[in-house]
Amino acid sequence: xxxxxxxxxxxxxxxxxxxxxxxxxxxxxxxxxxxxxxxxxxxxxxxxxxxxxxxxxxxxxxxxxxxxxxxxxxxxxxxxxxxxxxxxxxxxxxxxxxxxxxxxxxxxxxxxxxxxxxxxxxxxxxxxxxxxxxxxxxxxxxxxxxxxxxxxxxxxx
Numbered sequence: 001x002x003x004x005x006x007x008x009x010x011x012x013x014x015x016x017x018x019x020x021x022x023x024x025x026x027x028x029x030x031x032x033x034x035x036x037x038x039x040x041x042x043x044x045x046x047x048x049x050x051x052x053x054x055x056x057x058x059x060x061x062x063x064x065x066x067x068x069x070x071x072x073x074x075x076x077x078x079x080x081x082x083x084x085x086x087x088x089x090x091x092x093x094x095x096x097x098x099x100x101x102x103x104x105x106x107x108x109x110x111x112x113x114x115x116x117x118x119x120x121x122x123x124x125x126x127x128x129x130x131x132x133x134x135x136x137x138x139x140x141x142x143x144x145x146x147x148x149x150x151x152x153x154x155x156x157x
């Protein structure tokens with residue numbers, strides 16, 4: 001619509017979508033193959049093992065047994081991500097800003113989500129690489145050049 005009116009519309013420089021678009025563009029200019037790109041969701045999932053509670057956006061709920069899902073360890077990553085999603089179903093795991101921001105990124109880069117609402121795993125930052133691999137390599141994604149979000153899992157400290 002902007003082009004039809006002789007206008008140029010760009011993402012706000014410094015906002016998450018523009019930063020991700022810039023990172024993808026930089027990697028492509030270098031000739032790197034893009035397997036996946038994404039960002040952390042708006043809210044962290046903070047697990048307190050002393051109380052077995054998860055706090056998200058100021059709301060705390062007891063989640064008995066979550067300690068068994070705290071780390072992937074020797075388990076199959078997809079199974080752990082699925083169990084976390086199920087156990088934390090009391091919390092929203094996708095936010096409207098995430099969906100619209102990633103729509104901007106998809107329109108600019110051509111990267112697309114596997115699922116319209118994204119996989120949105122609850123994961124430690126160090127687990128993102130395991131989550132955003134192709135399913136054939138043990139990850140969640142159905143192919144390459146995918147776009148997704150994750151919910152950052154962390155401790156209170």
